[in-house]
Amino acid sequence: MSRATDTVLKGLEEIRPWVEDLYKDLHTHPELGRQEHRTAAKAAEALRTDGYEVTEGIGGTGLIGVLRRGEGPTVMLRADMDALPVAEATGLPYASTVTVPSDDGTPVPVMHACGHDVHVASMLGFARLMARAREAWHGTLVVLFQPDEEGGTGADAMVADGLVDRSPRPDVVLAQHVLPYPAGYVGTRAGSFLTAADSTRVTLYGRGAHGSMPQHAIDPVVMAAMAVVRLQTVVSRELAPATPAVVTVGSITAGTGPNIIPDRAELKINVRTYDEETRATVRAAVERVVRAEAAASGAEREPEFEALAAFPPTVNDEAPTRTVAAAFDELFGDQAHTIEPQTASEDMSRIPEAFGVPFTYWGIGGTDPAVYEKAAAAGRLTSDVPVNHSPHFAPVPQPTLDTGVSALTAAALAWLAAPED
Structure with a gap:
């Protein structure tokens, strides 16, 4: 590894217990998007303790911490903070039992089912190491904590609230996400990495009638069922076999009783694509079919x-991806990989887009390596390894957190390392 990376990571052993405790605390106390008040407060407190200039309340609960070390590049690194409305089933001693009221007052369970607790803990560990080893680097470090990634509104909210004017302008933006690969794994990919995602609520209108008198009805349940079936042909019959896309009808709602033909049905449809041309083609086909x-x-x-949410595609810029991949090869050796494209989605790219700067976004593993290897050997990865958004998803603290902290460090120092390194 580079001299700067070695110097900064020498402090990892000392702060490791703090990072692990922070991760478990965040996991026990998850917060939904736009409600990350406790998480944001803990991040702000840690950053101020380490000497960062902190600006809170950007786009609601978003914040940035800035640490300056003379002349040099400016690097921004982003972590998302929000959790999901999922009831945790991990059985961990630090599992979440949090519930919050929904709009109608019924309790909604909350869980860090996507690993954002790993992201926040890793970022704060990295930020502390960089503050304690300032002699190893030069330039300006910006750490950004984003709300509501899951809802797809957090990055836009921070931009709309003046992020570009309230932060130093970065030369590059970096981010990572924990995925169901073995802990210790890191994976980079230039070009298309994550899909665009468009979620839509469709209301189909019919004519209600008694279930015994279908001739008086226009049945929206049949209408919806036929639409669901036909939508399955959009990808298989309207796109080239080598063009990846996903169309999912995740919800179908209609009626109140077995002998009542309702007057309407509702579908919730999700479309995932890797490029804007395919995105436009599939969205148009979905509407045409319905x-x-x-x-x-x-x-x-x-x-x-009715549009519910829209995520842009995540397309990593070539140059910073090559730079980060080289740093990972040097630090992680055979644990550094080229990762395959993922069908998950992110809004992180809205931030570098607002600044007009390049970015790269990579994955780290969070699954117990022994569990992963056993499942792989048995051909049961899809059934035995919990994935993001599962009630059983909980990255093992180690080596996940060490990898997260180290990856952020190596990536940032690819730009910020002192000239003599």
Whole structure:
């Protein structure tokens, strides 16, 4: 590893217990998007303790910490803070039992089912190491903690709230995400890495009637069922076999009783694509199919389409990805890999886009290596290794956290290392 990376990471053993305790605390106390008040407060407190200039309340609960060390490049690193409305089933001693009221007052369980607790703990560990080894680097370090990644609104909210004017302008933006690979793994990829994701609520309108008198109805349940079936052909029959995309109908809702034909049905549809051309093609096909099925059923009112969330594709810039990959090869050796494209989605790219600067985003593993190897040997990776958003997803603290801290350090120092290194 480089001299700067070695110098900074010498402090890792000392802070390791603090990072692990922080991770477990965050896991026990998850917060949904736009509600990350406790998490943001803990991040701000740690950063101020380590000498960072902290600006809070950007886009709601977002914040940045800035540490300056003379002339040189400016590097921004981002961590997301929010959790998910999932009931935890890990059985861990530090498992979440948090619930919060929903809009109608019913309790909603909350869990860090996507590893954002790893991201926050790793970032704060990295930030502390960089503050304690300032002699090893030069330039300006910006650590950014983003709200509501899961809802796809957090990055845009920070930008809309003046992030570009409230932060030093970075030369590059860096980020990482824990994934269900073996802990210790790091993976980079230039170009298309994560998909765009578009979620839409579709309301199909029919005519209600008694279940015994279907001739008086226009049945929206049948209409919806035919649309669901036909939507499965969009990818298989309208895209080239080598063009990846996913169309998922994740929710179908209609009716109140077995003998009542309702007057409407609702579908929630998710589309994932890797490029804007395919994105436009698939979205147009989805709308065409739904409208056609409504027309075929004799619907007297056009379907309604309501956008629920939209995530951009994550397309890593070539130059910073090569730089980070080289740093990882040097530090991690055979644990550094080229990762395959992922069908998950992110809003992180909105931040470098707002600054007009390049970025790269990589993955780290969080699964117990023994569990992963056993599942791989048995051909049971898809069933035995919990993935992000599963109620059983909980990255093992080590070596996940050490890898997260080390990866951020090596990546940042690829730009910030002192000239003599």
